[in-house]
Amino acid sequence: MQVEIAGSCPVPAVRGFLVVKKLGALGQVAEARPSVEELRAGRIPGKRLEVLLDTAESLQAVERALAQISDIAAVTLREAEAERAPAPAPAPAREGTPGEASRTVRVRTEILDGFLDAVGELILATARIREIGRALPEGARPALDEGVDRLHAIVKDLHDKVMTVRMTPLALVTERLPRTARDVARKLGKSVEVEIRGAEIELDRAILEELSDPVLHVLRNAVDHGVELPHLRLLAGKPATGALAITARRERDRVILEISDDGRGMNPEKLRAAAVARGALSAKDAAELPEREALLLACLPGVSTAETVTDVSGRGVGLDAVKRTVEGVGGTLELDSVPGKGTRVTFRLPLTVAVQPVLLVRVGEEVLGIPIAKVHGAAQVALSRLERSQGTPVLEHEGALVPVHDLTRLLGFPGAPFDERSVVVADGGDGGRVGLAVDALLGQHEAVLKPLGEPLDLVPGLSAVTVLGTGRPVFILDVQRLLSA
Template sequence: MDMSKYKEMFISEAKEHLQSISRLIVSLEKDPNNEEDIQALFRSAHSVKGMAASMGYSDVADLSHKMEDMMDLYRKGEKVFSAEAADLILEGLDALELMIKGIDEDKPSGVDVSAITAKVATIKDLGATATEEAPKAIEEAAPKSPVVEAGPPAVAEAENRLLITVEVAGSAQLPGMRGFLVYKRLGEAGQVTSSEPELELIKKGEFKKPLVFRLHTGSDIDSIKKLLSTIPELRSIDIKAETAPQANAAEGTKPAMAAKIVSAKTVRVSTDLLDKLINIVGEMVTSRSSLMELGKEIDSPALKKGHLVMGSLISKLHNQVLSVRMTPVDSLMDRLPRVVRDIARKSGKKVELRVEGKDIELDRVIIEEMADPLVHIIRNCVDHGIELPKDRSSAGKPEKGLVTIRAMRERDQVILNINDDGRGINAEKIRTKAIEKGILTQEKAAGLDDRDIYILVCHPGLSTAEKVTDVSGRGVGMDAVKNSVDSMGGSLDIDSAPGKGTGITIKLPLSVAIIQVLLVKVGSYTSAIPINKVIQTLEVEKSALKRSQRKLAVMLEEELVPLFSMREVLGAEKADDSNRLISIVITEMKNKKVGLVVDGLVGQQEAFIKPLDPPLMWTKGLSGATILGNGSVIFVLDIPNLL
């Protein structure tokens, strides 16, 4: 059986299980007696072992099997979970992640499997051994695990003869893999005496009808049901207890009631397929704009009606495709508890991580792009921000520091607030470093307020760390974070209070592919501004403008808003001073309102944003390009980096 076609599915599901193990380990450190977490931990390790063995990845199977054995000590109550055990399991987990990455990239992982397996095995010598009474109490109180140790029991010892009917979802990408996993799981629970169709046809995916298995096992129906329910893309599972023929004749007993479950109607979809689909929808958006331009030239009610109908359908299609690509930020946050735990343990700090708004959704592309930047921010919070317990006590703070991540939805953007209650940022130290490195002159540095200074930590090579560690302090990282946020059309802002902590605010669009934009005229050019950057637009009499700190400004709701001429910013020819009215786009920069003076407001439309190629991709203030209905190509402006 050629297993290579199942590789992508294996990698995807293995990563999910490893992420789950990481989260559960951190949770168990806080609550070592959480039986539900212990059972889930064991099941995840068991699943990785089973999948790896089925695929022929023996090193992954061997290491995950050893981890499963060690986790079984806690499942059976023979050991009390400890921080030292967590360290070893997480070390094994890191090795598994490297091995999975090696499989994905078809490269050697560089992991010494025998060494790490032997190290994980030392868990049995760690921590307190539970009393004789404790295992019994735990086993009696804990729910029976749905996982049964590998190796079929003898038929004579089997208590149950089960008839199992499984229907693989018609939408399953690899039905043969799903059917084969069912067979493997059943084989671990007992002896599969027959299958319909035969195993070779199941492996090839050559079946149209539900799969039927006969199993002799010492496990009960509920355990088998739970065992199979962890396999994705099974439409239904039906289990009946068969009575042995002799017993039927003698006792006339009826078969037990069937246990039947129906899985949720979900299916795994290739991310490449979703990307292609969103690109097709994007081209349709561009075509719709072209049709609208054509409608202006041809006075046809039928054409206008057709355009309206098509526009409505394209919008609905876009929303549906986008909803499929949307992913809860939970997947972005899941790896952070491990990051906080490792750095705090290594540095001798006590840190609590709180996460709010996990159910807020973002485009999968943004989730993937933000994974590493968010980890870097959290590492900085713990390494630079949070003080040692003795220092916090001296400052009148609780010994345990607090890092909070809050996700919230605001219009068509998601806001991530990352805060710590640590020492804060020393603005004067940043000023001094910036002057030393030639980033700022003394005159310019003196004229900047602290908030303008804080954002300089995102400047390449600027670090105020007193010593370089393997965690941070090399002056790299925050510039990459800001570049990632900027590349997605987002914005990053930093605020801090010495002795009280630091807050980082990241604003991200819901999607980076198709967005609403405001078209504006600047000189002879048309440009696009993402609508999520626009607070409002207005036209004012030139005579109504004010002057503030040698800059033109406009009074807006009793607030003096400074103005920037987009002609000057973009280097266009000077404007004609004869115009009486001035068009202004109000946006935000560093949490302050600013006004962009443009020559005209063209209108709002949906735009398919295409990335820029070199050298334009390195041009400051441009985030992409889009095609108008008349075929002209215009730039999408990155306002925060343009001003």
């Protein structure tokens, strides 16, 4: 067969690689021109790909599989017998190119991880040199600052190159999803079609490894609890076959991954009732929740509107494990649903977990960090002047009342805090947004995050640690765990 990539496709080699991977799921790829190694190296002359495939599937099945890949301009299929004509002799190697295989090298992921750690240490060392330079006499600073700026630019470029090597197409996670969805649907007596767009979008390999199970879990939920049985879909005026879409796109330094279905949707009122029945919320608090936050109640442990627990999805766990995993890599989870129309689950993911922007705050004599992805705003207020709800100060933010917690008391720091405080509005997890009262805001910092070792990893409310240019260690807060401790 011959596959022609669209001229507007920005990454034709990646698209060609996805075509080979997709065909490999249908049978045995006997030959590909250009080869997989050439595609990985970014070479696809004329944006054309020729593949010889041994498969028991029909031509129509192959066409349907390739139709799921975007930016395909044309596909020409011929029967295998026609393709098995005597193959032309392999072209001799071009002079001066001792084999294409020598252009690529396989490197163990552990080496890349160690390389990234070393680059992170270089970033910290550069910040330390810059800090020391501030104590030098004015006349000696220009030369040092120039050298540090040059060093910082080189280290930043090195970091970017290391991250480029670690980046992996999202297809690594999505390529098996259509077959999984069809298998689950067949087991349940349903029919679904899966459309995937943006599989060439790249993410840090470490994030993709964590993302595999959550995406699969959401897909199974969509087929099991979202898509209706064929006769029910026909009665509702829908096609008998359910439609699932997995879409990825890049927005600045984040990747937006959406999984949507056209099923029965989620009922916020049922979720409110389930949360009240579990004792997670009072009836009054549940009734006051906005609809979007009410949908997030599905992420509370044990809260579900499913009438039965099956061995296909859920198993009584809900989306809490999915949300926890996504937030663990610095992302956020959003739910949107219209009863009778369908549900969309959105993952907002960072490109990498190695370096993240954090907001530095001062609490007493300590400096702490809050991930910028969790921060929604800040205000300078007098706590004594705030209105109270059930004894807790509340701050009006974007039309909603946000409970304010004193970070000094939450962390058990000594000393009485001042009344005039800075309040950081952050994502508090399942309970919605919260305000954290701190003594001062110290600005944004690009943090090289380090995981916590024993026994600090057992301390609730701490997720990682970074080091400032002064050499001072700063703990990064996990707001959700801190509030639930």
